[in-house]
Structure formats: C-alpha cells, structure tokens
Amino acid sequence: MLTEPTRAWLDSALGEAATGTPAWEPYFVAAGRHCGPAHADEARTRLLRAAGAGPDTLARLYHHGTAAERRAVLLALPALVPGPEALPLVEDALRTHDTTLIAAALGPYAATHLPAHAWRHALLKCLFTGVPVTAVAGLAERAAGDTELARMLIDHAAERTAAGRPLPDGLSRVLALTTPAEES
Amino acid sequence: MRIFDPHIHMTSRTTDDYRAMYDAGVRALVEPSFWLGQPRTSPATFLDHFDSLLGWEPFRAAQHGITHHCALALNPKEANDPRCVPVLDELPRYLAKDGVVAVGEIGYDSLTPAEDTALAAQLQLAADHGLPALVHTPHRDKLTGLRRTIDVVRESVLPPDRVLLDHLNETTVKEAADSGAWLGFSVYPDTKMDEHRTVAILKEYGTGRILVNSAADWGRSDPLRTRAVADAMLVAGFTDDDVDQVLWRNPVAFYGLSGRLHLDLPTPPDLHEGNSVLRGGE
Ligand SMILES: [Zn+2]
Numbered sequence: 001m002l003t004e005p006t007r008a009w010l011d012s013a014l015g016e017a018a019t020g021t022p023a024w025e026p027y028f029v030a031a032g033r034h035c036g037p038a039h040a041d042e043a044r045t046r047l048l049r050a051a052g053a054g055p056d057t058l059a060r061l062y063h064h065g066t067a068a069e070r071r072a073v074l075l076a077l078p079a080l081v082p083g084p085e086a087l088p089l090v091e092d093a094l095r096t097h098d099t100t101l102i103a104a105a106l107g108p109y110a111a112t113h114l115p116a117h118a119w120r121h122a123l124l125k126c127l128f129t130g131v132p133v134t135a136v137a138g139l140a141e142r143a144a145g146d147t148e149l150a151r152m153l154i155d156h157a158a159e160r161t162a163a164g165r166p167l168p169d170g171l172s173r174v175l176a177l178t179t180p181a182e183e184s
Numbered sequence: 185m186r187i188f189d190p191h192i193h194m195t196s197r198t199t200d201d202y203r204a205m206y207d208a209g210v211r212a213l214v215e216p217s218f219w220l221g222q223p224r225t226s227p228a229t230f231l232d233h234f235d236s237l238l239g240w241e242p243f244r245a246a247q248h249g250i251t252h253h254c255a256l257a258l259n260p261k262e263a264n265d266p267r268c269v270p271v272l273d274e275l276p277r278y279l280a281k282d283g284v285v286a287v288g289e290i291g292y293d294s295l296t297p298a299e300d301t302a303l304a305a306q307l308q309l310a311a312d313h314g315l316p317a318l319v320h321t322p323h324r325d326k327l328t329g330l331r332r333t334i335d336v337v338r339e340s341v342l343p344p345d346r347v348l349l350d351h352l353n354e355t356t357v358k359e360a361a362d363s364g365a366w367l368g369f370s371v372y373p374d375t376k377m378d379e380h381r382t383v384a385i386l387k388e389y390g391t392g393r394i395l396v397n398s399a400a401d402w403g404r405s406d407p408l409r410t411r412a413v414a415d416a417m418l419v420a421g422f423t424d425d426d427v428d429q430v431l432w433r434n435p436v437a438f439y440g441l442s443g444r445l446h447l448d449l450p451t452p453p454d455l456h457e458g459n460s461v462l463r464g465g466e
Contacts (some may be wrong), residue, residue, distance in 0.1 A: 033444045040282070042244030066281050067239035098243045 002039060009034045010043055024051055032068055044072030048080060057086045062089045071100055075108035084113040094122050102126065103135040111138030118148060120149045123174065132157035133170035143177035152180035156165065185209040185427065189409050189439050190435040191289070191370065191397035193218055193352060194241055195233075196253070201400070202248035208411040212432075212447055214439055215241060216289040216318055216433040221402050224262055227271035242283060250386045251447050253439065255288030255318045263302035264294065272305060279313040285442040286310070288318025289350065292329045294321065300336065307340035307347075315432065316346040316441045318368075321356060323375065330356045334363045348395060348438055351376060357385055361393070366438050370399035371409035379409065379416040386417065391429045395438060 002010065013027035028047050032040040053061070058080065062073040074093055077086050086109065093105035105120055108133055115124065119142060126133055133139060143149060153175045188207040197390070201448070202249050205213075213231065215237055215294045217230070224230060237254035245252035257279050262268040287310040292299050303319075309316040322329035330349070337347050350368030353376070360367055369385065370376040376399065377385075386394060400407040414427045439445050 026280060029280050031280065033446070036448055037448070064277060065244060066235075068285060069280065070239075096240070098240060100243070 002035065004037050005040070010046070013043070013047055014050045017047045020051070021075060025061070028072075029065075029069065037068075040068055041072055041075060044069065045076045045079075048072065048076040053080055055081050058086060059089060062092070067098055067101060071104045074101065074104040074109075075107060078107060078112075081109065087113055089112060091118065094118070095124065099129050099131050100138075102129060103131050106131075106136045108137040110144060111136075116146070116148070120146070120152055123149065124152055127153075127156065127168040127171055127174075130168075133174055139174070140177050143174055145180055146178050150175060153178070185411075185414060185424075185431070186211050187414065187431045188435040189213040189397055189407070190348070190439065191216060191368065191399050191412050192407060193401035194245065195220075195236060196402040197400060197407060199244070199248070202245065202250060205407050206249050208408050209411060209414075210250055210340060210407075210410065211252075211356050212243065212251045212435075214253050214255055214285060214318075214435070216286070217257055217290060218258065218401065223265065224268055226267060226338050230258070230268065230271040231274060231278075238278075238283050238287040243390045252284045253283055253445060255286035256284055257290045257306050258302055259289060260291050260293035260299050260320070260322070261300065264296055264298045267301070269302070271332070271356075272288070272302070272309075275306070275309055276313070279309060279315060282444055284315065284444075285439040285444050286312070286316045286318045286348075286450075289320045290317060291333055291350075292322045295329055295332060300332075301334070303336050304340060307337065307342045310346070311341045312403075314443065316348065316438060317342060318350060319365075320350045320368075321352060321360075323351070324414055326353070326405050327359075328356055330359060334359065334365075337363070337365070337414045346441055350397070351441045353377060354381065354385065356391060362391055366393050366395060366434070368397060370397050371413055372399050372402065372403075372405050374432045379412040381419045382413050384414045384420075386422070386426075386430065387420070391434075394430055394432070395434050396430055 013024060016027060017024035024047060028044055031043040034133060035043040058073050062070050070093065075090060088107045090110050093101040104126060123136060126136060153171055160167055189210055192213050192215060217233055217237060234256050242252040246448055258268065258271050287306050288360050290303055292304045307317055321331055321333060337344055344364035348366040348368050352360050353369045357367060369382050371379055371382055382396060396408050396410055397415045398405065398409040410431060414431050
C-alpha cells in the first residue's frame, strides 16, 4: 500500500507524464526513494504508460538507467511497443547476470518477439541462474513442440548428472512442456 | 552486532568477502567510485563504473544479505587527466539516481590546481543534488592537504556537517574535528589506521561524529577491519551502544542526509547454490 504522501507524489508525477513533455523523467528516476523499493517498479511502469513512452524514449531511459529503471522499462514494453523494435533492450538484459533483469526481460514482450534461438538460451539461462521458469511469459505456448529446446535441456541435464550435480528446479517441468501434451 | 561499512570498494572484492562480511555482521555499505588502479582514458569508462555501482554491485551485495549504496564522483587522481575531466558534465544525471547517497570520493591527491577545480565543482554538485560529500584526505602531505580541503569546503555552499572527511589519523583529527565535519577513519594495513589507534582516538574524541571504514579495495586490505574495531572497542570498555553508534547509527545519520538510504532489502538474499554468481558464473 502506498502512503498518502507517496500517493500524492505519484499523482503529480503521473500528471506531468500525461502532458507529453519530458518534465516527468526526473520522477521516473527518483521513484525508488519516493515510493520505496517495493513499489518502484509499479510507479515507474505507470509513469511510462502515462507518458506513452515510445521506443526511442524507452531505449534512452534504459541505457541511462539504473538496474531498477531498466527493469521498469522492460516491464512496460508489452504495453508500449507493439513491434519488435525494442528487442535490443531485451537482449541487453539477457546478457546480464542480474536475475531481476533476466526475469523482467522474459515477459510477454519477449514471448511475442524474441527469436527462437535467443529465447531458448534465455530459458536455459533461467535454469542456470535460478530464475524460476514460472516467471517466463508464454512458457507453455513457446515450449510446445520445440524439439531443439528439448535437446538442449536433455544435454544440460546430462552435463549436470555427469558432474554429480542435481538438476535445476524447473528443468523437468520445461522438458515436459516441449512434448506434445497427450495427457494432462 | 550490525555493521555499516561507509567506505569500501566491493568492485575489487570477491563473493568470499561478501560472505565473510555478512558473517561478521556487515549489513550495509557504501561504495564510492574510485581510481581502478589502471588509469582510465575516457569518460565512458567512468560511466560503465557508475552503472556497475548502480546495477551489478548492489545485486551482488543483496545476494549476500547486504544493502549497497554508492557515492559517485570524478576521483582526485584522475581529475588531473584532461581526458577524464569531461565526466563532470555527465555527473548530474547520475547524481539524481536512487542509490546514490553522496558525492565521492573527492578531495586531494597531489594538491594541484586541477584538483582544486574538481573539488570545488563537485562540492557544488553535492549541494545542487541534496547530497552530502565523502571527501578523502591525501596520502602524501596529509596535514597540508587537510587544511586546503577544509578551506575549499568553507568556501563552498555545502555546510561542513554534510561533509565526511576521511582517511584521518592522529595528525589530522583535531583540525578536522574543529571544522565541524564528520570524521572518517580507514582501518587499512600499513598505510592508514589500525583498530587500536582508532580506539584511542574514539576515547579522546568520543563516538558522536566518528565513522569507521575498511576502505578495502584492490590493495592489501581487509573488509573485516570494521568488525575488528568493534571488537577492540568492546575490549577497551566501550558499550554495545557505543559500538552501534559508531559502526551503524553514525553512517546511517551521515548518508541519511541524502534522503535516499533504504536499508531494507527488497528481496530476501539467495544464499544457497541456485545462483551463478555464487557458483562462479558460466
Ligand atoms: Zn576509497
């Protein structure tokens, strides 16, 4: 729950954002200290939506942003960018090892636009870094019938087993999703 | 025991250090931007360093149950390289960030005119952004450097109680205390303070405005020296509350002047084997 002063701050920030001038951007930057870390993602994504931020603005905010600001941009992509032009931001986030960025990058925008090879590697990276596969949008739809993903998962499982290590949480679940569903 | 290390360069440290620091009681730290050991040749590499202090390093710290904030600045040494100075133009957009709780570390290295300019400009930036300033005192010609530092602070718009004078020692503590600034002691093998000398200074000057840090970096240094000071304080007869004031409440009060200090970790630390950082990456 936002406190009353925080709500007032956010309301005036959203008002600025709706005017379409860049005066709202400092609010986007400072949202963490005004709303608290727990509410910063929501405040920032609301600001981005209120401003109707396009791909160029989103890219600039991402590249000038802290990890928290970058995460908000990633979370806002499905609502703001209909086409694939923001994919470089998703790809940038997927190159990091920050699990909060990786999880945010694998929302509905990536489910729609990320090419198969990159998507499979992203999924493997989730298993590798401990991002729960439940955080991946469109997992069942994209994994269904993906024999190449199945091969990668089986190879990864073999490598883990050969090393005497346990299989990562979620691996068998995703592997099951790659086979056409016969029973539920 | 809870410990806040107000000056440590975790970029140069390992996950073993994070784990040992957590075990010793460290729950929060401030990492000032600094000279990386290898001279930079352009502003762009500063920006990558700043981004790291606002991204990767806080993430790494959080995984070990430690909250990470930073101080950003053009460091004194590289203020002398004209190829690096333009980073001052980029600083304002960074000083607006959540997680930045001070301008720093700034101050003098070789006491040059270029350092005068950078110090004054960055004290002004601190005032402009509502931030306190972490000002280190030079390793060479320290007392002269301290006096010149205090003069520049006096001429600035930043009040002395929003300045932390760091790397102090027996020869500089009195004048630093008289200036009205917060007093920082780096407990660092060979070149700076040790825990027993620090305790002696605490006995003489009291616990009110003193902060203790490890200043650990890529040199021969020890991120657990904060804990060593706490233990030495207790042996010397200071109370648990005294220790808490010096090792926790004073850094919270100083960096809290920014209004940006958040000491609650947003997500619980992931201390088991599921993570690639703890496991050694890909
Ligand atoms: Zn330092």
